[in-house]
Amino acid sequence: DTAVSQTPKYLVTQMGNDKSIKCEQNLGHDTMYWYKQDSKKFLKIMFSYNNKELIINETVPNRFSPKSPDKAHLNLHINSLELGDSAVYFCASSQELLDTQYFGPGTRLTVL
Amino acid sequence: QKEVEQNSGPLSVPEGAIASLNCTYSDRGSQSFFWYRQYSGKSPELIMSIYSNGDKEDGRFTAQLNKASQYVSLLIRDSQPSDSATYLCAVRMDYGGATNKLIFGTGTLLAVQP
Numbered sequence: 324d325t326a327v328s329q330t331p332k333y334l335v336t337q338m339g340n341d342k343s344i345k346c347e348q349n350l351g352h353d354t355m356y357w358y359k360q361d362s363k364k365f366l367k368i369m370f371s372y373n374n375k376e377l378i379i380n381e382t383v384p385n386r387f388s389p390k391s392p393d394k395a396h397l398n399l400h401i402n403s404l405e406l407g408d409s410a411v412y413f414c415a416s417s418q419e420l421l422d423t424q425y426f427g428p429g430t431r432l433t434v435l
Numbered sequence: 436q437k438e439v440e441q442n443s444g445p446l447s448v449p450e451g452a453i454a455s456l457n458c459t460y461s462d463r464g465s466q467s468f469f470w471y472r473q474y475s476g477k478s479p480e481l482i483m484s485i486y487s488n489g490d491k492e493d494g495r496f497t498a499q500l501n502k503a504s505q506y507v508s509l510l511i512r513d514s515q516p517s518d519s520a521t522y523l524c525a526v527r528m529d530y531g532g533a534t535n536k537l538i539f540g541t542g543t544l545l546a547v548q549p
Contacts (some may be wrong), residue, residue, distance in 0.1 A: 364542050413479075421536075421537040426480070
């Protein structure tokens with residue numbers, strides 16, 4: 324039973340394209356997140372949703388748009404991809420806001 | 436000053452030794468502290484959380500917190516090659532509700548030599 328799952332695991336695309344990453348959790352948590360981990364392993368929160376409502380929106384280009392259709396799902400859509408968007412994107416969930424994080428397996432995005 | 440600082444390593448210890456991983460943070464109002472382990476190519480997983488000053492032990496792992504010195508550490512006793520990974524320190528800075536922040540350090544790479 325996978326607790327937090329993401330698709331796809333790998334994403335290779337050209338600059339300027341639009342892509343989406345999907346995330347689902349079956350832990351019954353109300354809060355979900357998107358993180359970006361760059362090549363230097365620095366892990367940073369991008370967004371947090373609590374029960375479908377956007378709670379945290381860090382300084383992220385508006386080319387990134389999260390969507391939460393229900394509290395078990397959080398998707399990330401990225402428009403006009405740039406080289407600097409290449410990173411590993413992790414979805415996570417937690418019982419309470421910013422408490423213990425349960426991470427998905429990650430999506431490695433490579434922009435060519 | 437970075438909000439959460441860790442020595443990037445690598446920290447190399449022989450099998451069976453004690454590995455000591457350190458983390459300092461800038462915000463005195465921080466209340467919650469977490470240690471995550473991340474194997475290469477995998478996602479972070481929680482090792483331990485600590486909220487009060489002092490030591491917290493769980494098996495071979497001990498977290499130590501000193502809020503006055505703004506310092507949190509993780510000790511791994513009887514280190515095993517399977518402990519080789521990057522250890523991420525995370526600090527929750529409480530400003531109230533949605534303004535709270537969870538900041539990760541850049542991690543310390545631990546290498547346990549057989």
